[in-house]
Amino acid sequence: MSGSVRHFKLVLLGDTAVGKSCLVVRFVRDEFFEFQEPTIGAAFLTQSVQLDSSVVKFEIWDTAGQERYRSLAPMYYRGASAAIVVFDLSNKESYNGAKSWVKAYAEENNILYLETSAKNAANVKNLFVEIAKKLPQQAMQQEREQGFTISPPKQEKKSCC
Amino acid sequence: MPPHQISCYLTPSGYKFLLLHPALGQDSVGGFFKDVAEVWVKLVLGGLWERESVVESKGFDDRLFPSLFFFLLATWEHGLFPLFAFFPFLAFLFMRQRNGRPSSRAGMVKVGKVKAEFTEYKNANVFTGTWNVNAKKMDPSTSLASWLFPPSTPSPPDIIAVGFQEIVDLNAVNVAVDSKASQRSLFWQDTILRTLSSNNRRYTLVQEVHLVGMLLCVYVQNKHLPHVSNVSCNTVGVGVMGVMGNKGGVSVRMTYYDSGICFVCSHFAAHRENVVGRNQDFHSIVSKTSFDVGPAVVKEGVASGSIGQWREGDEGKIGVMDHDVVWWLGDLNYRIDEGMGTEEVFEKAQRGDIETLRKHDQLNIERGNSNVFQGFSESILSFPPTYKYQPNTDLYECRPDKKLRAPAWCDRVLWHEADSGTVDCQVYERAELNISDHKPVMATFTCRIKNINTTKRADVYSEVMRSLDKRENQSLPKVDLDKVTIDFKSLYYDNKSMASITLTNTGTSNAHWRLVPKLEDEALCKEWVQVSPTFGLLVKGESCEINFSVQIDNETAMKLSNNDESLDDILILRLENGRDHYLTVSGKYARSCFGMGVRDLVLISEPVRDVPLDPKGRIDFEASHPPASLSVPKELWRIVDAISEKGLHEKDLFLTPGFAAEVKQIRECLDTNSDFGLFHIHSMAEVLVSFLASLSEPIVPSTLFPTLEIDQGNIMPWSRRFLEELPPIHYNCFVYIISFFREILLYSNSNNLSPAKLARVCTSCLIRSDEANRGGKGDRSRNMSLIFLHFLTTNSI
Numbered sequence: 033m034s035g036s037v038r039h040f041k042l043v044l045l046g047d048t049a050v051g052k053s054c055l056v057v058r059f060v061r062d063e064f065f066e067f068q069e070p071t072i073g074a075a076f077l078t079q080s081v082q083l084d085s086s087v088v089k090f091e092i093w094d095t096a097g098q099e100r101y102r103s104l105a106p107m108y109y110r111g112a113s114a115a116i117v118v119f120d121l122s123n124k125e126s127y128n129g130a131k132s133w134v135k136a137y138a139e140e141n142n143i144l145y146l147e148t149s150a151k152n153a154a155n156v157k158n159l160f161v162e163i164a165k166k167l168p169q170q171a172m173q174q175e176r177e178q179g180f181t182i183s184p185p186k187q188e189k190k191s192c193c
Numbered sequence: 194m195p196p197h198q199i200s201c202y203l204t205p206s207g208y209k210f211l212l213l214h215p216a217l218g219q220d221s222v223g224g225f226f227k228d229v230a231e232v233w234v235k236l237v238l239g240g241l242w243e244r245e246s247v248v249e250s251k252g253f254d255d256r257l258f259p260s261l262f263f264f265l266l267a268t269w270e271h272g273l274f275p276l277f278a279f280f281p282f283l284a285f286l287f288m289r290q291r292n293g294r295p296s297s298r299a300g301m302v303k304v305g306k307v308k309a310e311f312t313e314y315k316n317a318n319v320f321t322g323t324w325n326v327n328a329k330k331m332d333p334s335t336s337l338a339s340w341l342f343p344p345s346t347p348s349p350p351d352i353i354a355v356g357f358q359e360i361v362d363l364n365a366v367n368v369a370v371d372s373k374a375s376q377r378s379l380f381w382q383d384t385i386l387r388t389l390s391s392n393n394r395r396y397t398l399v400q401e402v403h404l405v406g407m408l409l410c411v412y413v414q415n416k417h418l419p420h421v422s423n424v425s426c427n428t429v430g431v432g433v434m435g436v437m438g439n440k441g442g443v444s445v446r447m448t449y450y451d452s453g454i455c456f457v458c459s460h461f462a463a464h465r466e467n468v469v470g471r472n473q474d475f476h477s478i479v480s481k482t483s484f485d486v487g488p489a490v491v492k493e494g495v496a497s498g499s500i501g502q503w504r505e506g507d508e509g510k511i512g513v514m515d516h517d518v519v520w521w522l523g524d525l526n527y528r529i530d531e532g533m534g535t536e537e538v539f540e541k542a543q544r545g546d547i548e549t550l551r552k553h554d555q556l557n558i559e560r561g562n563s564n565v566f567q568g569f570s571e572s573i574l575s576f577p578p579t580y581k582y583q584p585n586t587d588l589y590e591c592r593p594d595k596k597l598r599a600p601a602w603c604d605r606v607l608w609h610e611a612d613s614g615t616v617d618c619q620v621y622e623r624a625e626l627n628i629s630d631h632k633p634v635m636a637t638f639t640c641r642i643k644n645i646n647t648t649k650r651a652d653v654y655s656e657v658m659r660s661l662d663k664r665e666n667q668s669l670p671k672v673d674l675d676k677v678t679i680d681f682k683s684l685y686y687d688n689k690s691m692a693s694i695t696l697t698n699t700g701t702s703n704a705h706w707r708l709v710p711k712l713e714d715e716a717l718c719k720e721w722v723q724v725s726p727t728f729g730l731l732v733k734g735e736s737c738e739i740n741f742s743v744q745i746d747n748e749t750a751m752k753l754s755n756n757d758e759s760l761d762d763i764l765i766l767r768l769e770n771g772r773d774h775y776l777t778v779s780g781k782y783a784r785s786c787f788g789m790g791v792r793d794l795v796l797i798s799e800p801v802r803d804v805p806l807d808p809k810g811r812i813d814f815e816a817s818h819p820p821a822s823l824s825v826p827k828e829l830w831r832i833v834d835a836i837s838e839k840g841l842h843e844k845d846l847f848l849t850p851g852f853a854a855e856v857k858q859i860r861e862c863l864d865t866n867s868d869f870g871l872f873h874i875h876s877m878a879e880v881l882v883s884f885l886a887s888l889s890e891p892i893v894p895s896t897l898f899p900t901l902e903i904d905q906g907n908i909m910p911w912s913r914r915f916l917e918e919l920p921p922i923h924y925n926c927f928v929y930i931i932s933f934f935r936e937i938l939l940y941s942n943s944n945n946l947s948p949a950k951l952a953r954v955c956t957s958c959l960i961r962s963d964e965a966n967r968g969g970k971g972d973r974s975r976n977m978s979l980i981f982l983h984f985l986t987t988n989s990i
């Protein structure tokens with residue numbers, strides 16, 4: 033089992049009081065507190081998930097959602113393998129917040145994030161161009177070869193003794 | 194012997210590693226410990242570990258070795274290597290549970306027990322046979338039944354492994370070209386299958402492998418075929434030049450139910466005296482045999498406990514010893530020890546004195562000395578030596594035209610089990626087939642086979658994982674803070690305020706804490722905050738105070754006045770291997786005229802403390818009521834007025850320090866526009882100087898400093914130009930102050946002041962001396978001082 037444990041840094045992001053800590057506490061300890069204290073700082077917990085052939089061990093950073101601490105969040109999401117962006121379904125403002133968190137996380141980790149509008153054409157072309165740039169060069173070439181190159185049938189080698 | 198130290202490393206979960214080592218730097222010991230801890234964690238995570246057992250894992254040693262190597266290197270750099278090399282055993286490693294931790298203790302016991310929880314066992318009957326056939330073929334009608342079906346085995350074997358040596362002559366052509374060996378292999382397969390089917394038994398050949406003269410065929414009863422997987426074979430030549438196949442081993446491995454089993458059929462070096470060669474052949478075959486089963490199979494084997502958990506990372510390859518059971522059969526070529534004469538061996542063999550002979554059996558002797566087949570078992574030899582016979586007879590070869598060979602037990606079957614009690618040998622016999630100069634040997638076994646309940650195993654592992662996670666989370670460092678916010682309320686200019694936060698270790702492990710800078714910052718906090726200590730170690734239950742002191746110095750006051758700074762900062766307190774806490778420090782600036790600019794001050798009619806602010810916290814000059822446009826700041830006027838009123842005669846005015854409390858009081862009265870009350874005149878004089886020095890823009894901007902040396906010839910035009918270029922409010926203030934000073938000089942008899950003394954006072958508060966000498970030629974503040982002197986001594990204003 034030893035070598036098959038893979039470690040990943042995971043960060044929870046989102047506005048204040050949307051339930052980030054509750055989510056983590058439920059996942060890690062299977063508990064729920066009606067009145068969860070606000071996180072002032074960044075809580076750290078680990079939890080493993082057993083897959084068929086390996087174990088994924090999450091190193092979870094549960095960040096502070098309050099606006100005043102927002103500037104500190106990049107310390108935690110920089111280099112994180114995954115981010116859970118949380119918002120409260122009953123709070124539209126937190127949804128808007130979630131969008132900005134996604135954007136910030138994407139920027140920090142060099143992930144493509146574009147807002148487009150089909151209606152006014154904003155960013156539409158750019159979206160596809162940026163995706164094209166991101167696709168691996170190798171794979172593109174391979175696809176082409178498979179699609180268009182017609183190779184001559186292989187000649188049987190005649191051997192002599 | 195140089196002094197030695199004992200170092201201890203405490204893991205987050207409370208394990209102690211102790212190391213006895215020569216005295217050397219903490220870094221290298223720490224690095225070594227970290228490596229050890231990492232390997233150790235992997236061992237614990239493996240889940241198949243018994244608590245308080247000695248770590249006897251080759252894998253553990255292997256993983257540790259590189260660390261140990263670098264550790265030795267570090268020791269060497271410290272000039273201690275020779276000692277260390279002579280006493281490698283000085284590096285003892287102890288791993289012991291920390292005392293008084295019942296919860297984690299229980300957790301670890303559980304981990305040790307799990308293997309049994311998901312493993313069910315069943316028995317399998319295994320037949321193994323080996324025969325050196327001396328390149329002979331049999332009459333096709335002859336049956337192998339007397340060999341393959343030893344009479345004393347009750348139930349039919351589930352697995353049959355048949356090994357041959359010398360299915361072809363070991364000549365140069367056969368070593369180089371495979372065609373004849375392949376034909377012979379088919380012949381023997383055919384013969385075996387015929388024998389097996391004659392007995393109405395249904396077997397399938399799961400793998401055949403041959404190399405020159407060596408052939409190994411493994412059969413499994415048809416009903417078990419669905420439980421046979423990951424069959425793989427390998428050949429290793431150790432003959433001529435160490436690689437040719439005239440000698441060597443062929444092997445087959447498979448996963449049978451959930452046990453990894455392996456058969457090796459080998460032919461070792463011949464000749465009675467070549468014991469070392471045979472031992473070497475064994476080790477070569479073990480080290481060279483490798484089955485490429487793929488990473489998934491390795492992983493599965495590790496999870497089932499069939500493969501040591503250290504094998505992973507070897508790209509899916511496993512060796513002979515990575516199996517629950519290994520059967521090793523073949524013409525191992527060990528003879529009777531040379532100490533016994535050939536004649537005597539013959540005599541004893543013919544007489545059937547097996548007991549004496551086996552005491553002199555080279556293999557028994559070598560195994561007894563742990564030179565070969567370490568960890569393997571063999572049943573007792575109870576049959577006569579199997580070599581060397583006169584073909585087609587049951588007589589040892591002793592015809593005069595043949596080379597005389599002492600009879601020997603060349604043909605053997607041994608086994609190795611990973612867990613003791615897995616294999617039980619039932620029959621170890623020889624058969625009396627006589628076409629070859631060797632007799633065939635057979636051994637039958639009952640073998641405990643693992644049948645893993647994968648669902649149960651997943652459950653058990655999940656539970657172990659959960660308990661490990663829980664333990665890990667519980668042992669994270671934890672501190673309680675009596676508060677995380679310090680609100681200093683009002684903070685006054687140049688006043689120091691203090692507060693502290695108490696940190697208590699409420700966790701179960703040591704807490705290393707440290708204040709860390711914010712991303713891309715270097716400082717831990719803003720300039721106006723001072724904090725101490727900034728790091729520390731708290732053992733369980735221990736507390737400490739972090740002290741904060743805040744002071745609004747002139748620079749901060751200027752920034753605050755311009756709204757370039759706010760009294761609000763967050764400090765990050767980080768627990769090593771744990772969470773971060775944010776500590777907020779804040780206060781409200783009690784606005785002061787100190788640190789402001791004269792151009793702003795003249796626009797304010799209210800006391801500075803009550804100045805109206807816009808929503809962003811900036812001074813709203815428009816809202817000042819009544820609208821002001823004073824010629825000099827009212828604060829300046831009040832100070833000068835207070836000194837003029839009763840201080841002009843004061844001896845050493847401006848040269849005598851005031852009283853700190855009074856200075857503070859006067860400052861507060863200026864900011865709140867309240868009555869000064871009682872004060873010493875020196876305190877007021879100090880306030881004048883410090884007020885002027887605190888202004889965000891000095892009365893005399895550095896741009897107006899003379900660029901040439903001032904002398905009697907050019908002082909008039911420079912002074913005139915200086916006055917012309919002063920900004921209006923600055924001009925007012927300058928003229929106001931110089932006039933005041935000139936008035937003071939009228940009383941020089943009593944106050945003992947001189948123009949030169951007052952010029953020095955001007956230099957100290959009307960210009961910024963750090964700016965004065967920046968970049969210019971000569972002593973620019975001296976030039977400026979001459980201009981001040983000029984204004985003080987002449988009626989030029």
